[in-house]
Amino acid sequence: MKVLRIGVGVAVAFAVLAHGAVEPWSEAVLALMAALLFVVWAASFFARGRSEIELNLLLLPVLGLALIALAQWWFGLSAYPYLARVEWLKLTSYLLIAFVATQVFRFTDEWRPFVWFLLFFGFAVALFGILQHFTWNGKLYWIRELRESGYSFGPYVNRNHFAGLMELIIPFGLAMLLHRNGRRDPLPLAALFTAIAIGALLLSASRGGIVSFAFQIVLLAALVWIRRVGRRAIAVAVGVLTVTAAFALWLGVAQAFTRFRGDWSEDVTSSRRLVILRDSWRLFTGHPVLGTGAGTFATVYTRVESLYDGKIVNHAHNDYMELLVEMGAAGALLGLSFLGLLLWKTLRRLGHLEDSQTVVGRAGALVACAGLLLHGLVDFNLRIPSNALLFLLCACMAVSREREGTVIPLRRTTIP
Numbered sequence: 001m002k003v004l005r006i007g008v009g010v011a012v013a014f015a016v017l018a019h020g021a022v023e024p025w026s027e028a029v030l031a032l033m034a035a036l037l038f039v040v041w042a043a044s045f046f047a048r049g050r051s052e053i054e055l056n057l058l059l060l061p062v063l064g065l066a067l068i069a070l071a072q073w074w075f076g077l078s079a080y081p082y083l084a085r086v087e088w089l090k091l092t093s094y095l096l097i098a099f100v101a102t103q104v105f106r107f108t109d110e111w112r113p114f115v116w117f118l119l120f121f122g123f124a125v126a127l128f129g130i131l132q133h134f135t136w137n138g139k140l141y142w143i144r145e146l147r148e149s150g151y152s153f154g155p156y157v158n159r160n161h162f163a164g165l166m167e168l169i170i171p172f173g174l175a176m177l178l179h180r181n182g183r184r185d186p187l188p189l190a191a192l193f194t195a196i197a198i199g200a201l202l203l204s205a206s207r208g209g210i211v212s213f214a215f216q217i218v219l220l221a222a223l224v225w226i227r228r229v230g231r232r233a234i235a236v237a238v239g240v241l242t243v244t245a246a247f248a249l250w251l252g253v254a255q256a257f258t259r260f261r262g263d264w265s266e267d268v269t270s271s272r273r274l275v276i277l278r279d280s281w282r283l284f285t286g287h288p289v290l291g292t293g294a295g296t297f298a299t300v301y302t303r304v305e306s307l308y309d310g311k312i313v314n315h316a317h318n319d320y321m322e323l324l325v326e327m328g329a330a331g332a333l334l335g336l337s338f339l340g341l342l343l344w345k346t347l348r349r350l351g352h353l354e355d356s357q358t359v360v361g362r363a364g365a366l367v368a369c370a371g372l373l374l375h376g377l378v379d380f381n382l383r384i385p386s387n388a389l390l391f392l393l394c395a396c397m398a399v400s401r402e403r404e405g406t407v408i409p410l411r412r413t414t415i416p
Helices: 002-017 024-047 059-074 080-103 109-134 160-179 187-203 207-227 230-250 251-262 270-286 297-302 320-348 357-373 386-400
Strands: none
Touching: 002 024, 002 059, 002 386, 024 080, 024 386, 059 230, 059 320, 080 160, 109 160, 109 187, 109 207, 109 357, 109 386, 160 187, 160 207, 160 320, 160 357, 187 207, 187 386, 230 297, 270 297, 270 320, 297 320, 320 357, 320 386, 357 386
16 A cells, blocks of 8 residues: 555656656656556455445546547547547546555545645755756756747746646645644644745746636635634744745746736737637537547647747647547536536535544645646646646545544534
8 A cells, every 4th residue: 555655656756757747758657657556556456355446436527538538549530549549548547546546545634645745746846946947058957958949947848837736736735834733744844845836836937827826825715714714823824925925036036927017929929829719619619529639639720720920839728628629528528527526525525624634635635726727727737747647636635535533514604
């Protein structure tokens, strides 16, 4: 069990450090790691004899998406069947890793070591990103040339995807500060990890990331109000945010906010995004049921491109529209069912007074997922394997079960 838990963390770390696992070699390694984790789990499952399998309804829509991609490849329903096969392998990899994680982290409080791993790993990646930013020589890890021009940050080619990673990690630190538990987690360490991660997110100058982070703070504040968290915890969290703001100003993040005044030369302009969305809708109406095929957006977009500016459009810069184009109404319904299950199951369980360890995992995971989903309106973080995998793991954590005796209904404030 411990080996499998470590394996899940290693898979996440590899995907992030390998530039988000967006290249064929890293995608292949991630797929092999997923298969290995599943085989090890299956071997241990049968070796133990009779045992229970933890069921997570959130994995069913993901399985449905994988089956659509498989059908598009197998029956030639895709505009480019090979790309559908690649996407099927990706989705299967996420599914296998999430399934194994669900089996080894059965209860919400069992995710606690993974939460601490995320905080430490996020701190390390954020610190690396800050150091690389101030010593930038035009190369990733100071040694690898970039194929395309752009603004990289940390191990990611695109700063928006680094911001997406931080959005998936920071809420856990803030939730830990707001919900102190009986074990007395080392809050100064959590505060340090969280502050560095926030500073790096702001320094990355990702507009979508900054707006999504602000939304996450608002959502956390709403959860604090609903759960009536003590004033002392709120004071600690406000103090950490204040120190973080001072740290961010010292880093020079004020320049990052100048990006809100207009589009920079390396950005996709707002008017260009609107054109892409309009053209993408035309693609969907031409293939409304099963779409053009998973992973085919860049290939099929040239058919309807109405404004050519000499640049290749690889993504719709909107996760929802890209899903609609590639998997049609069937994929959209599966995506909506995933979001509906995530929201329903998480809010229903947050409407009870749980022990603080459970609250940290559930509230942090919900806010992390919400931030990335908002960011998905203007970017494609869910097309980056590292961020998609971590998003799915956070969603599984958000809907995980409590141990018996940890749930006490609230007397005054409840969520249906």
